[in-house]
Amino acid sequence: MSRKIERLINLTIALLATKRYLTKKQIFSSVEGYEGTAETKERMFERDKDDLRNLGVVIELGSFDPLFEDEAGYRIAPEGYALDLGAITGIEIALLSLAAEAWKGAALDRSAHSALTKLRSIGVDSDLDALPALAPRLMATHEGFQIITTAISKRERISFSYLSQSYESELRTIEPYAIATKGSHWYVAGRDVAKSALRTFRLDRIDSEVIPSKDGSGYEIPPGFDLLASLDLEQSAHLATVDIRKGKAQLMRNAALSIADKGEWDRITISYLDSRSFIDLLLWHGDDVLLIAPESVRVELTTRVGEIIDLHV
Amino acid sequence: MSKSAQSPLSRTARLLDLVPYLATHQGIELSRLARDFSVTEPEMIADLTTLWMCGLPGYTPLELMDLSFESGFVTIRNASTLSNPRMLTEEETIALLLGLDLVIESLPSERGDLRLIAIDLVARLSSRVNVPTKLSAKPSIPGSVRAIIQDALHKKLALEILYHSSYSDTVTSRVVTPIEFRDENNCEYLWAFCQRVGGFRSFRLDRIQSAKLNEQTIVEQGTLVEEKAEKISYTLRSHSRPRAIMERFSIDKSDYAGDLPAVAFSYEWIQRSILACSGSVELVQPASARALIVRAARSILERYKSG
Structure with a gap:
């Protein structure tokens, strides 16, 4: 095993040090470790090239003179090998x-x-x-995380089973565009192949392995696609006016777009995505909040509260 | 060490990365080097021995790399061909880009200078990776809060925190002795002894509004005995939106059939959570809590009728 590693390192050094393309013959005669019949050496070299490519080492194929049909040779261009972030402080x-x-x-x-x-x-x-004292931390423990990031960079479709709102597992296949985190959840967005539309998925709702596939690979990601911005756009779809008791409803207070003092109460404006989840949020706060507008949501809210009473009397 | 770290390919990658690292860390202790590369010392010695046999074609002492490590300190000479660190892989770049975005979002607002430097780094890294999207990571917890808690843990000092309890919807100031960070249900908690209640409590980090070291209060950690908070068992019945219910009440998927068993630490939390499902869920047991929910719901309804 060590001999294979030595050979890979020696091959890398030889191809990196050379300014000219080295032919296979030159490689076999000069790089240590290529032994056996011509066929064996050939097989070894093909495998070694694949292995180095898997390590991200790019081996160029070229010839000395484009005008003559020389035997092709190999080299590793230093600019394709070395890290270059420019001058760094x-x-x-x-x-x-x-x-x-x-x-x-x-x-x-x-x-x-x-x-x-x-x-x-x-x-x-x-x-x-x-730097100021900072210790930011990314919480990402989903098993599929690495597969998803690799698929994004390789432009490969992924399939997984996803828990729908009705808590049923549905098989989804997407062309993943981006992965992002917000509010302690991770999201992956991409084009849902069956629906042919952009969809966003929460990683903790994926309840199977994430399987990458080569089918349909090489799709295009819209340049500059911004997952969180597209989430935010949805989030600010509607506006509501709510009265909240002083010193209460901290979460809504934090999300308020404006706050006006009304004595015992404050009046805030807040944006919400859909009326049902907004009603959920209002009801979490019990009688510390009172929805003023829109009227349609007020009506829906009182109907829902009636349902809660019916379920529990 | 895992088997994969010893596969020929990952060893080759490690050797390629070892050379530039050694070139800029001449005389590094063998033990530290092993730690920096997450391998054992014998594994590191095996790596160095392999590397010692490598060099430019010719393979005479003139062409081979010159490594010395017998003394417990490692130096390298004659390794200029490999002495530049390798290009970042796409996955490494993605990891850095997501991390950088988190750093940018965590920087205090007065450090616009650092923000610009970090944004420039994002641009330089992005141009080297095949991902045209913005990789975003919004912290759910201010980076400075965690740094202060880490500092307190490190110095064994108490902390003064301003905490928003979502159960009671109140913000209180408490002095706590931090014990450790804990992860539960995708959230990060601080497990600490709270002086105010005289017992152990866990504090969700994203609800800690501010934190500062409290140098006065020193608590002997040895005297703190962990107590278990009283658990309340209850049963739910789902009527619609089952996914939202399973998530809100943290019910295990294997329990998804018929009536749902759940556990909480506060009646107030149970009541708020049932209301916040707006009719999708019914509390089946305990019966006594059903009456409280009816009362709370009626009081909300009254407000809307009079308002």
């Missing part, structure tokens, strides 16, 4: 470290850690003292 390294450390114990922990190792190898010391 200690503060930037500190910010990136904070970004990587936010993943501790969560889905992309391993990738964040290896990214951090590469950044630390640049040789610029992290200037952590220049």
Whole structure:
């Protein structure tokens, strides 16, 4: 096993150090580790190329002179191999470290850690003292998380079973566009293939493995697509006026667009997505809140409260 | 260490990343190096031994990498070909981009300077990854609150927090002795001894409105005995919107059949939650709490009729 690793490292060094393309013959005669019959060497080399490609090392195929049909050769272009973020400062390294450390114990922990190792190898010391005391943390423990991020970068469709509002598992296939988190939930958005429309899914409602598939891969993601902005757009669909008791209904107070003092009560305006979940929120606060407008939602609310009474008398 | 970290491919990746790391950390302690790469010391020695056999074609001492690690400190020479860190993979870039967005959102508003630097980093990283979308991470908890709690845990100091209890819908100031962070149902909690109630309580981090160190109060952690909060068992019946009910009452999927068993720590919370399902759910047991729900619902209805 060690010999294979040695050979892969030696091949990387040889292809990276050369300015000219190395032919297979040159590789086999100079890079240590290629042994056996011509056929064996050939097979070894093909596998090694695949392995390096899987590690993200790009091997270029080219020839010395485009005018002559030379035997093709191989090399690794340093600009395709090495990390290049331009000149980087200690503060930037500190910010990136904070970004990587936010993943501790969560889905992309391993990738964040290896990214951090590469950044630390640049040789610029992290200037952590220049930052205020912050310890942001990403909570992402869903098993499918990594599969989804990989699928987004590879433009691969994913399928999973999703708990519908009626709590039934439905099989969904989407072309994932983006993943984002807000209010302690993670969301993935993409084009639902069967519905041929944009849909957003909450990760904790996925109740199966996430299966990537090569079918229909290579789709386009709308440039600049912003998942949270599209959620926010929906969220601010309607406006309501609510009276809330002083010192109460903290959650609604925080979400208020405006607050006016009315003595014992405050009058706020607030936006809501759909009337039912807005009524849920109002009823959580019992008689500390009173919906003033819109009238249609007031009517719906009193009907719902009547239903609660009917269920419990 | 997991088996996958020892597969030929992940070892090769590690060796490629080890060289630039060593080049900028000459003389690093072997034990620290092993820790930095999440492997054991024997595994790290095996890696270094393999690396020692590698170099440019020719493979004479002139071309091989020159590693020394017998003394417990590691140095590397003659490794310039591999001495640049490798490009970030797409997954590494995605991890950093999401992390950076969280950092940006967590920065205090007066640090616009850092915000600009971070936004510039996002632009530089984004151009290197095949993802044209904005990767967003909005923190549900102010980054500074967690930093202060971490500081208190580290220094074994008490904390003064302003806490919004959603059960009673009140904001109270409390002095607490922090014990640890806990994750439950996708939320992060602080498990702490609360001086105000004289017992252990868990505080949802996103409901802590502010926190500061309280240097005066020192509590011997050894004297704190954990007590169990009293659990209330109750039963629900779903009439519509079952997913919302299962999520709101944190009922396990395996219990989804017929009447739903659930557990809570406060009658007030149960009552509020039933009301907040606006008729989708019925409290079956305990019967005594049904009457309270009817009373609360009637009082709401009265307000709307008179208002």
